[in-house]
Amino acid sequence: MKKQILLMLTLFTLLIPKVNAQQNDIPIIDRDIFFGNPEISGGQLSPDGQWISFLKEYNGIMNIWVKKFDQPFDAAKPLTNNERPLGGYSWTYDGSKILFVKDNKGDENYNIYAVNPNDEADAATGVPNSKNLTPMKDVTVQIYQASRKNPNELMVGINDRDKAWHDLYKLDISTGKLDLLYENNNRITSWNFDWDENPRLAYRTNEAGHSEIHRIDGDNKFTKIYETNLQESAYVAGWNKDNTKMYLVSNKGDVNFSTLYTMDPLTKNIEKMESDPKNKVDFGGMFVDDNTREIIYTSYTYDKRERVWKDKKWEKMFKFLEKKFKGKEIGFASFTKDYKQMLISISSDNSASDTYYFNWDTKELIHQYTPRPLLKEVEQHLAKMEPVSYKSSDGLEIPGYLTVPVGVAKKNLPLVVLVHGGPKGPRDYWGYNPYAQILANRGYAVLQPNFRASGGYGKAFLNAGDREWGKKMQDDITWGVKHFIANGVADKDRVAIMGGSYGGYATLAGLAFTPDVYTCGVDIVGPSNLFTLLESIPAYWESFRKSLYEMTGDPETEEGKKLITEASPLFSADKITKPLLIIQGANDPRVKQAESDQIVVSMRDSGKDVEYILADDEGHGFRKPNNNMAMWMSIEKFLAKHLGGRYQKDGSEEVIKRLGEITQDVSKVVYNKTEKVEVPSALPVLSDDLKASTIQYDVMVEVQGQNIPMELTREIKKEGKQWIIKDASTSAMGDSEDVLYLEDMKPVKRVMMQGGQTIEINYSENSIALTMMGKTKDLPFEGAYLTNGPGYDFLVARLPLAEGYKTSFYTFDAMTQKLNIMKLVVLSKENKQWKVAISNAENEKEVTTMLIDVDKKVASQMEQVVPAMGNAKVTTKIK
Numbered sequence: 037m038k039k040q041i042l043l044m045l046t047l048f049t050l051l052i053p054k055v056n057a058q059q060n061d062i063p064i065i066d067r068d069i070f071f072g073n074p075e076i077s078g079g080q081l082s083p084d085g086q087w088i089s090f091l092k093e094y095n096g097i098m099n100i101w102v103k104k105f106d107q108p109f110d111a112a113k114p115l116t117n118n119e120r121p122l123g124g125y126s127w128t129y130d131g132s133k134i135l136f137v138k139d140n141k142g143d144e145n146y147n148i149y150a151v152n153p154n155d156e157a158d159a160a161t162g163v164p165n166s167k168n169l170t171p172m173k174d175v176t177v178q179i180y181q182a183s184r185k186n187p188n189e190l191m192v193g194i195n196d197r198d199k200a201w202h203d204l205y206k207l208d209i210s211t212g213k214l215d216l217l218y219e220n221n222n223r224i225t226s227w228n229f230d231w232d233e234n235p236r237l238a239y240r241t242n243e244a245g246h247s248e249i250h251r252i253d254g255d256n257k258f259t260k261i262y263e264t265n266l267q268e269s270a271y272v273a274g275w276n277k278d279n280t281k282m283y284l285v286s287n288k289g290d291v292n293f294s295t296l297y298t299m300d301p302l303t304k305n306i307e308k309m310e311s312d313p314k315n316k317v318d319f320g321g322m323f324v325d326d327n328t329r330e331i332i333y334t335s336y337t338y339d340k341r342e343r344v345w346k347d348k349k350w351e352k353m354f355k356f357l358e359k360k361f362k363g364k365e366i367g368f369a370s371f372t373k374d375y376k377q378m379l380i381s382i383s384s385d386n387s388a389s390d391t392y393y394f395n396w397d398t399k400e401l402i403h404q405y406t407p408r409p410l411l412k413e414v415e416q417h418l419a420k421m422e423p424v425s426y427k428s429s430d431g432l433e434i435p436g437y438l439t440v441p442v443g444v445a446k447k448n449l450p451l452v453v454l455v456h457g458g459p460k461g462p463r464d465y466w467g468y469n470p471y472a473q474i475l476a477n478r479g480y481a482v483l484q485p486n487f488r489a490s491g492g493y494g495k496a497f498l499n500a501g502d503r504e505w506g507k508k509m510q511d512d513i514t515w516g517v518k519h520f521i522a523n524g525v526a527d528k529d530r531v532a533i534m535g536g537s538y539g540g541y542a543t544l545a546g547l548a549f550t551p552d553v554y555t556c557g558v559d560i561v562g563p564s565n566l567f568t569l570l571e572s573i574p575a576y577w578e579s580f581r582k583s584l585y586e587m588t589g590d591p592e593t594e595e596g597k598k599l600i601t602e603a604s605p606l607f608s609a610d611k612i613t614k615p616l617l618i619i620q621g622a623n624d625p626r627v628k629q630a631e632s633d634q635i636v637v638s639m640r641d642s643g644k645d646v647e648y649i650l651a652d653d654e655g656h657g658f659r660k661p662n663n664n665m666a667m668w669m670s671i672e673k674f675l676a677k678h679l680g681g682r683y684q685k686d687g688s689e690e691v692i693k694r695l696g697e698i699t700q701d702v703s704k705v706v707y708n709k710t711e712k713v714e715v716p717s718a719l720p721v722l723s724d725d726l727k728a729s730t731i732q733y734d735v736m737v738e739v740q741g742q743n744i745p746m747e748l749t750r751e752i753k754k755e756g757k758q759w760i761i762k763d764a765s766t767s768a769m770g771d772s773e774d775v776l777y778l779e780d781m782k783p784v785k786r787v788m789m790q791g792g793q794t795i796e797i798n799y800s801e802n803s804i805a806l807t808m809m810g811k812t813k814d815l816p817f818e819g820a821y822l823t824n825g826p827g828y829d830f831l832v833a834r835l836p837l838a839e840g841y842k843t844s845f846y847t848f849d850a851m852t853q854k855l856n857i858m859k860l861v862v863l864s865k866e867n868k869q870w871k872v873a874i875s876n877a878e879n880e881k882e883v884t885t886m887l888i889d890v891d892k893k894v895a896s897q898m899e900q901v902v903p904a905m906g907n908a909k910v911t912t913k914i915k
Contacts, residue, residue, distance in 0.1 A: 062417050062443045064684050065477050067672070069414065070470040071664045073098055074407035076109065079379050079391050082131040085372040087153060088379075088404070089115075089127065089134060094163075096661070100125055100134060102153045109405060115151050117163045121659045129373075130187035133209060136166075137177070142623040142655020144574070145176050148192065150209050169212045172196050173852045176576055180204070181229045184326070191217075191227065191235075196853065197813055199575030201225075204235075218256060225579045228272050230279045231329060236301065237272060237282070245582020251301045261304050264288050266586045267499045273322055277329040283309070285319050287495045294318040294495070296334065312336050313344070318492050323368075325375060337492055339423035339435070340365070340466045353396060360401065365467065379404065385421035385467055388412035417442055419476035421466055426519035428488070429511035432500065435493070436485040436516065437464060438525075439472040449481040450530035450679040451520060453513060453546075456484065457537030459501060460587055463490040478672060479681040480532075481525060487512035489587075502587055505566070506545045506603035513542060514550050529555065530679045534671075536560035536657055537627065540619075544605035544635065547612045556615045556678040558671055561627045561656055564635035565606040567591055574625045609638040615645040617674045619667055621654030633707040640702045647674065648700040666695035713844050713857050713877040715819035722781035722834040725893070728753045732915040735765065739908035748912065750826065758784070761827040776826040781834065783823040788850060795850055799823070804848050804855065815855050820845040822858075824884075829895035833888045837862050837870045844877070851902075856882075869896065 077098070078091040088105055091098040094114045098121050103112035116122075118138055123146050125136035134153060137146045148169045155164035170177045172194070181191035188209045193202030197219070204218040204227060218224070225247075228237035238258055240248040246265050249272065250258040262284070264270045270286035273296070282301060287294040295311040296319050311319060313336075320335040325347075332350045333343040345351035357366050357380065367381040369391065376396045383389040388411040393402040406412055424438045440446050452475050456464050464484040472482045486493070487509050489501025501509045513533070520526040533546040533554050540562015547557045563569040566588050573581070585591070589599030601607055616639065620632035632648065639646040649670055651663050658664045669691060672683035687695075735746035746767035753760050759778040765771065772790035776783060786797040796807040803816045822831050824847040835843065841862040846855055857877040864871045868890045876882035882902065886895040900910045 062441070062477070063414070064682055065414050065417060065474070066410075067474060067665055067668050067684055067687070069408065069410045070474045071661065071668055073661050075409060076391075076405040077407045078125070079404060080125075080127060080370040081105075081372050081377060081379055082127050083129055083373045084131050085377045087131065089125070089153070090405070091122075091125075095119075097121060099163075100136060100151070102134070113157065114163050115153060116149075116166060117161045120653075126182070128187040128209065129182065129184045132187065135182075135190075135209070137179075139176075139655070140623075141653045142621050142657075142659065144625045144655060145174055147171065147175075148177050148179065148190070148207070167212065169207060169209065170194065170214075174199075174854060176574075178202055178226075180227045181233065183233055185233055191229070193220075193226075195576050200578035202576070222258070223579065228282075230275045231277075232279060236275075236279075239271075241579035241582075245586070261301055262286075262288075262299070266583055267495065267502075269294070269495075274324055275329075283322065287318070292494045292496050296322070310334065310344075314338070316493075318494060320492070327374065337465070356399065357394070383468055385469075386418035386473075387415045387468070389468065417477065418468075418473055421469070421472065423466065424483075426516055428508065428515045430508060432488060432497075432508075432512070434485055434487060434512045434516060436483060437466060437472075438520070439469075439476045439482040439484075440525075441476045441479055441481065444479070446481075447524050448527045449525060450479065450681055451483060451517065451526035451532070452480045452675065452679075453483045453485070453517060453531070453533045453535075455487075455513060455533065455535030455539035455542040456490070457535065457539050458491075459487070459489045459505075459509065459538035460498060460583075461489075461491040463492050474668065474672075475675075478675070478683060480675070480679065481520070483516055483520060485513050485516045503589055503599055505541070505588055506549055506605070510542065510545050510549060513546065514553055517553055532556050532558065532675055532679055534558035534560070535562070537562065540627070541605070544612075544616075545603070547614055547616060548605040548608040549611070551611055551613045554614055556617075556674065558617045558619070558674065559632075559635075560619045560667075561621060561624055561632075562618075563627050563631045564604065564609075565631060566600045566604045568630055568634070569627065570600075572628045572630070606635055606638060609635060609644075610642060612639060612644055615647075615674070615678055617647045617649070617670065619649040619658070619670075620651075621656060621658065622650055622652045623654065624656045626656045630707065630709075633705055634709075636700075636702055636705050637707045640705065646702055648702050648705060649695075649698050650700050651698045662690050662694045663698065665691045666698060669695055670699070708880055713859055715844050715846060715857055717819055719820040719822070719843065719845060720836055722831060724759075724781050725834075726752055726754075726759050726830065731894075734913050734915055735767075736911045737767075737908055738911075752827075759827075761830070763826040774826050776823055778827070781831065783821070786823055786825050788825075797823075797848060797850065806848070806850075806853060813853075815848070817846050817855055822847055824849070824858075828884075829886050829888060829898060830893065832860065832872060832874070832886060833870075833893035833895070835860070837872065837888070839865060865890075 073093045076090050076092050080089045086105055087102055089102045092101045094117055097118055099114055099116040099118055101112040101114050123137040125134055127134055133150045136149050139146050149166045150169055151164055151166040157163050158165055175194055175196045178193035179190055183189040190207040192205050192207050194205055195202045197203055201220045203220045206215040206217055223241050224238050225241050226239040227235050230236045235252050238250045238252055240250055242248055246263055248260050249262040251261050253259055268288045273283040273285050275282055281298040284297045284299040285294055293312050296309040297306050298309055299306045317336050317338055320337050322334045323332045325332055332347045333345045335341055335343045361382050364382045364384050369381050370379040378394050380392050380394050381389055388406055388408050390406050391404045393404050419439045419442050422438045425433055425435045428434050454471055456462055463486045475482045488497055517531055521528045531554050533543045535543055540559040543557040543559040544562055544564055546554055570591055590596035591600055618632050618636055620629055622629050636646055636648050654663055658667050669687050675681055676683040729752050731750045733748040735748050737744040746765050748763055748765045751762045757779055761776045763774045775787045777785040783799045788795045798805040802818055803814050806813045822845050844859050847858050849856055858874050859877055860874045862870055863873055870888040872886045872888055874884045884900040887897045888895050896914050898912045902908045
């Protein structure tokens with residue numbers, strides 16, 4: 037039914053105003069066809085060929101399903117019931133389990149999960165139970181190696197000890213047991229394993245930001261064998277058959293286009309294998325047979341990808357497929373262990389893709405699925421993508437792609453410049469692009485420029501973007517607009533700029549630095565202030581910091597500050613005269629919400645036309661279908677208003693409702709600049725005047741529309757020199773105990789017990805030691821500290837509270853396993869009670885408010901907002 041309704045909407049929405057009379061015969065294609073969940077996608081053969089796994093909607097989200105190879109897709113069963121699209125999945129080499137990774141609401145803190153496709157479904161969820169193999173908060177787990185020899189084993193990196201650097205662990209998939217192999221105190225960024233799965237190489241970033249490749253000589257002994265500076269790059273693409281030489285891809289020295297070499301890690305001898313035979317682009321990649329260890333092909337991407345075949349049998353097979361699918365791009369999606377069976381993808385720039393099963397021996401081709409079958413029914417209305425090029429302000433040739441609407445003359449068209457992210461390294465490619473296609477369907481020509489700093493075009497082109505944000509990099513976009521206006525394709529009065537991440541930045545820069553060029557702009561998760569962007573990068577990007585400074589300017593130098601100030605659109609927001617739509621994910625770890633908040637506030641306060649979409653469950657880009665379609669509903673309407681194009685006015689109730697929820701009232705947007713909080717070396721001496729007693733509390737937890745009552749009993753007693761404060765709570769969630777030990781009114785130990793698990797925290801003057809699950813982790817710090825557990829209010833009450841009193845100190849959050857800097861301020865005094873607010877310096881939403889009895893030195897009431905519990909509100913009152 038959904039398919040029929042969408043097709044009817046597509047075919048009969050011709051009454052909406054058209055951008056060009058010639059487009060009257062082209063229907064408006066429903067945005068759900070572009071951005072709704074595919075029917076099936078991401079298919080993978082199990083290593084033995086007995087199963088096919090794939091992604092399909094389950095409870096509105098694309099989840100993993102599985103079926104026996106010879107079963108129809110309708111007989112498949114769901115394996116996962118995730119509330120958010122996955123970050124990726126794969127089979128273990130023995131086919132016994134499927135591994136997947138997911139984060140929390142777009143925060144990119146990924147954990148690894150495993151599910152057994154043979155397990156029965158849980159009655160409550162409808163799927164087998166998945167096991168979180170790395171159940172840690174605020175860590176991003178990296179997978180370095182999935183073992184073929186022992187399919188139950190992974191080599192992973194975890195940044196729980198130090199957020200900036202990942203320690204190396206061996207992970208047992210069946211038990212979740214982690215064995216620490218290397219504690220990373222040496223700026224190691226990744227590892228490389230040979231065919232025998234021995235760790236042979238370690239990648240390291242030194243203090244200057246240069247990349248180093250180290251040979252591992254056993255017992256964690258490292259020998260540097262290769263180094264590249266900030267303008268160069270190198271990586272190891274694999275090993276030769278006998279593990280004596282590595283395949284090194286590098287552009288070091290006077291090499292412009294990255295080249296494939298062999299290198300002996302013992303002698304450091306390097307020999308060239310190949311580079312682009314046309315001398316136009318970088319080495320693209322290589323495909324190696326894991327069984328024979330032979331290179332099957334190498335590849336290079338010009339306007340389109342081309343393969344250089346090394347294996348005649350594979351080449352013959354590929355040419356057989358090319359004859360079957362003339363004019364289409366063929367991609368290898370999945371293989372069995374022996375490479376005899378495979379899934380292949382068939383695609384082009386203006387058609388729906390298809391996935392086929394192919395048997396090497398029998399030449400059998402079986403159509404498996406079309407991810408978007410509704411798109412196939414309207415693909416005659418999809419537009420062609422044409423490779424183009426033009427010269428920038430300094431004569432540099434800029435490649436790109438132009439998509440022109442079907443059914444219109446290539447003349448005087450409204451133009452949307454669609455700028456890719458990155459910026460250094462990524463590029464746009466030829467092929468089906470839903471953004472380009474929906475914009476073309478709405479009547480716009482679409483230009484996708486591969487500006488300087490885009491990847492694949494050589495080192496000189498890549499580095500030409502360094503310290504050119506908002507300058508020549510922006511010229512590469514602006515001169516593209518000028519080119520297509522000059523040759524008659526684009527209407528100079530109807531030009532929009534749009535993009536995500538760096539593309540969002542380029543949108544802001546385009547409107548701020550060249551306000552006469554554009555009619556309007558759409559900024560999707562783009563930074564507005566490069567100072568705050570650089571200050572707020574994730575901790576695990578530390579190895580990348582110097583490279584970022586090389587691109588933007590070093591904020592620690594006067595020259596760098598000048599460059600960054602000039603390049604930041606926020607400081608030229610007064611020059612923006614054209615309408616702007618800003619789209620942001622609240623949990624974006626790369627481009628924080630503050631980047632959008634501050635430009636919205638600046639434009640609003642100066643009376644500029646700005647609209648703001650903010651999704652509370654998204655990160656760096658929108659991944660949930662309803663959020664994505666709500667975003668596009670707003671984009672379509674915005675562009676139609678300012679460029680005169682077509683747009684789809686209707687949408688599902690869920691999408692319309694979601695758009696209402698994420699559309700912000702810009703008059704209420706507040707930008708709270710994160711201040712640098714200085715923590716004093718110590719707090720004042722606290723009076724040791726506690727009294728042994730028992731206090732009863734009522735606690736209410738309000739979370740996700742539910743009210744959960746709890747009862748809490750606090751016992752205070754003294755044993756020797758130590759005060760012991762024990763909180764015992766009872767609720768529907770279970771019983772728990774939390775015990776704090778104080779000596780001279782300073783925390784020395786805290787022990788938490790809940791659900792059979794014990795967590796112990798030991799305090800010393802400059803460190804906190806956390807012990808849980810048999811492991812101890814030390815967190816060093818310098819400065820004053822308090823505990824936020826039992827008796828938190830007792831300690832706060834003994835500070836020299838007064839009107840306007842402020843201080844700061846460290847606390848340790850056991851839930852997130854983080855040291856936080858807390859800011860305390862006395863707000864007021866009423867009825868012999870101090871009203872005290874304590875907030876997290878890095879997250880103003882995390883705040884505790886206490887009403888402290890002046891005489892009794894205890895809080896009669898506390899209210900706490902806990903972001904880690906979905907912004908739960910916890911209210912605690914003395915009975």
